[in-house]
Amino acid sequence: MKIPRKPFGMMAQIYRKVLPNVHRELDMWKEKAEAIPDFELRKQALASIRTKTFHCEGGSIYSLLAKENYQKVIRFIVAYQTISDYLDNLCDRSVSLDPEDFRALHESMLDALTPGSDLKDYYRFRDVTSDGGYLADLVRTCQDFLKSLPSLKDIQPALHELAGFYCDLQVHKHVKQDQRVPRLKDWFRRHQQKLPEMTWYEFSACSGSTLGIFCIVSYAASRHNMKDLAIRLKESYFPWVQGLHILLDYFIDQEEDKQGGDLNFCFYYESEEIMMDRFNHFIEQADISISNLPDKNFHKMVNRGLLGIYLADKKVAKQQQVRALARRIMRKAGGAGMFFFINGWLYRRFKPSV
Structure with a gap:
């Protein structure tokens, strides 16, 4: 099994190998979520699968780097991304807005990456009955x-x-509203010296992606020596590729977040022109950062795929100004970006629901 080098080859493998396996895994987790005893946990687990399927579909593209082991990697990616999406829902819907609670919940994401680590009571700061072992099974x-x-x-x-x-x-980002920006700015200052020039909200965006983890794990599934490559992959994906990923995510959610009063990193740019300049900078730097990686054509296609597939989202069509800016971004994406845009547009409108 060869790692795809061209857009048509990549899409063929995505439709034939990746998506059917992702949906099989999600069906299994959906069945487990339906058996969660606690009403609120069950509601949020099912909602995370129903509304965020796209995250598992997109992340699982990296399984193609694992060659013959792609199915095993898809199982990992879907489980890890499902933890992420489930916890995001729990934090978004939290009444207490307690940082200790959020920290305890997210210990599961670190334990999931640490075989041999004992599982904890991740819900210890909230009043719940039981999740029936759902989160522990994911870990x-x-x-x-x-x-x-x-x-x-x-x-x-x-x-x-x-x-x-x-x-x-x-x-x-999930604590009380008046504490969010001060905490994020202080966190950024602690890491600023090790980062290229960027703002606190751009650093936050770079931190909010799981793509680097999926890329590293996928390579490790087909290679025995990963010491040097793991460092190169981490430094290539963080900050630029991950930042591009999450900025696009926030870009298409602007109207939704305005209505919901939610934190959106795109709101902090001083003007649309500055935001467009920075998006272009992230696109350029993302391409540069992956240029010396093995299978660089694959990684560049992922960058173009991010642009095309996110900007094909139905949310873009409903926001006049976002739609106009999206057209400007797509011009930067070139022919490959347009190819993935068309595929994303068709898939999002005709795909079967999970």
Whole structure:
């Protein structure tokens, strides 16, 4: 099985190999979620699968880097992304807005990357009956796969660093509204010296993606020596590729977040022109950062795929100004970006529901 180098080859493998396996895994987790005893936990688990299927579909594209082991990697990616989406829902709908609660919940994401780590009571700061072992089963699924990797020790430092950024972000951005920006700014200042020039809200966006984790794990599934490559992958994906990913996510959610009063990092740009300049900068830097990686054509297609598939979302069509800006971004994406845009547009309108 060859890693795809051209858009048509990539889409063929996505439709034939990736998406059917993703939906099989999600069907299994949906069945487990339906058996959760606690009403609120059950509601949020099912909602995370129903409304965020796209996250698992997109993340699982990286399984193609695992070659013949792609099915095992899809099981890991779907489980890990489902933890992420489920916890995001729990934090978004939290009444207490307690950072200790958010930190405890997200310990599961670090434990999932640490085979042999004892499972904890991740709900210990909230009043719930039981999730029927749902979150623990997701964590164990990730652990069971990772412990089979011969290069686990090589990749764990990079995985933990990226997951640490992700978990910190989830804590800071979900606390009481008047505490969010001060906490995020303080967090940024603690890391600023090690970062290229960017703002606190761009750093937050770079931290909010799981793509780097999925990329590293996928390579590790087909390679024995990952020590140097894991570092190169982490430094290539963080900050630029991950930042591009999450900025696009927030870009298409602007109207929804305005209505809901939710934090959106695109709101902090001083003008639309500055935001467009920075988007172009992230696109350029994302391309540069992956240019020396193995399978660089694959990674560049992912960058173009991010642009095309996000901007094909139905939310864009409903926001006049966002739609106009999206057209400007698509011009930067070129022919490959347009190819993925058309595929994304068709898929999102005709795909079967999970």
